[in-house]
Amino acid sequence: MINDLINTIKNQRWREFKERSQDEVIFASSITFTFLFYMLGALYLVAPVVGWSLFAMLIARRLSGEKFSTKSTRWLIILWCLSALILEASLIIAHIDFNLGFGKIVKSTIGWAKGWALLSIFIVLGYSLKIRYQVICRAACLVGLIAILVSPALIAAYILSLPETLYVSPLKILGGSGPEFFTIRLYEVDPFNGRPRWRFFAPWAPAVGFVANIYFLCAWFEKNTFWRSVGLIGNSLMIVLAASRMGLIVLILVPTSVWCLSRLTRTWFLILAAVGVLAIGIFFDPIFELISSTINDIKASRADSTRVRESLANIAVHRWQSEAYWFGHGVVETGTHLVEFMPIGSHHNWYGLLFVKGMLGFLGFLIPFVMTFFILIIKAQYQVSSRLALGMCLILGFFSLSENIEALAYMTWPAWLLIGIGIKNSINDTDTHEANLLGHFRLKSESK
Incomplete structure (x- = not known):
């Protein structure tokens, strides 16, 4: 059975992508x-x-005279570049305001280059380079396959009470x-409820x-049935084992939301939506009570967290308003015992x-970010x-309501790359087929 699986992977792995570019x-x-x-x-x-x-290579190609096709949403890419520069400007001004010193400015600028700037860079790369989103989807499914293979070993490590931490890489320097x-780490035990959680490849669960x-x-957008199944199972398994409350909510809401938001020009959908809004209005009270009860249960599951x-949110807002309204503090600060010494x-x-x-x-x-969201709603039709x-x-x-986007830029960069790809206008990426809410989006293109 294992040999059959290996042969299937060898035969199907990149069969659809034989002509991949170097960037892909x-x-x-x-x-x-x-x-x-x-x-x-x-x-x-x-x-x-x-x-x-790749960003440096892109600039070099541009300076060498290589032409890039003109696209109607180029202004949005410029806006993202300005965003990165504005964030750096506010960082420098805040450091000067609080006399943090030149060394701190340099260190924080390096952090900016690995965080906020990196988000804009991957949007630019997705927009400018010839990258097919299908290649990214297949790679995501491969990560799901590896997650399926390693999960039994990680679970066994907890059952056998093996050490939580294996080692700290010397590359830390x-x-x-x-x-x-x-x-x-092989696993961790939640300090709030004593239950095991698995980080896989992340800094926290x-x-x-x-x-x-x-x-x-x-994986939802993967065309191949085998890889789509593997990707869906593997990545949902990671979400469940990580015991992420937000992860489970997003797992349910986002695919449904994408399906709905990409059907706003369909007459049948507008009629269905109107009926749904009417039903919500009629049964508003029980629906509201159900949602409130669910939210309270989720919060109560890890009440200390x-x-x-x-507390972190209240402290951050209060100190922002009273101490550094326009340019902020420049750096995060370690909190008190009240917030378990977490950074403000x-x-x-x-x-x-x-x-x-x-x-x-x-x-x-x-x-x-908001402009990109509304532009993508239009293009998603x-x-x-x-x-x-x-x-x-x-x-x-x-x-963004539970994590610091900047800190995880090194792992979430595929999302920003795909946003850049989605902003582009592509003649060969037009889909007129209905998407199955409980299945996958079938990618069948037709010329304009």
Whole structure:
């Protein structure tokens, strides 16, 4: 049976992608070897190296006279580039305001290059390079396959009471961030409820739910039945084992939301939506009570964690308003015992932006993100890659309420790359077929 599986993988792995470009090979390999990079302690370094190297090559090709096709949404790419520069400007001004010194400015700028700037860079790369979203989807399914293969061993490690931590990679000296980004762990025990959680290749368990949801949605758009099944099973398995509350919510909501938002021009859907709104209005009270009860149950499942997050949010907002309204504090600060010494400005992207970057940085990221979301809604009515990109925006939007987007840029970069791909106009990416809500989006193109 195992030999049959290996032969199937060999025969189907890249049969559809024999003519892959060099750029596609780089991106696909960076995703496929996620677990290997993690075991080497190099995962934190791969995305910055790949992103900035390809960005430098893109600029060099542009300076050498290579022409890039004119696209109607080029202004949005320029807006994302300005966003990265605005975030850097607010960082420098905040450091000057609080007399943090030149050394801190340099260190924080390096962090900016590996975080906020990297998001814009991958959007530019997805927009400018000839990358097929199908290649990224296949690579995500391969990650799901590896997750299926390693999960029994990780579960057994907990059952046999093996050490939680294997080792800390010596490459930590090159990262500049905390040791959790270079620590290889078999499992962890939740300090709030004593239950096991698995990080797989992430620095903390909820981050697995974040990345696995990105790969899960990619699997929804995979055409090959074998790889689609593997991708869906493997990535959903990671979400469940990570015990991520937000991950489970997003797993249910995002595929449904993408299906609905990409059907806004269909008459039958508008009629169905009107009936649905009417039904919600009639049964509003029981529906509202059900939703409220569900939210309270989710919060109660890890009450201490919820308390810490709410305290961090309150402190961040209060100190932003009273101490650094326009440009923020420049850096995160370690909290008190009240918040389990968690950094102020963490655990929530938007509160973190206000605390660290101020109102300038907050608007500098919010405006292009919202504009991108609405542009993708329009494009999703006729373009398949834009539907996938729209789903990525939804995932990022949901997780921005519980995670710091910047800190996980090195793992979530495929989502930003796919957003860049989805922003493009593509004649060969028009889909007129209905998508199956409980199945997958069938990719059948037709010429305009």
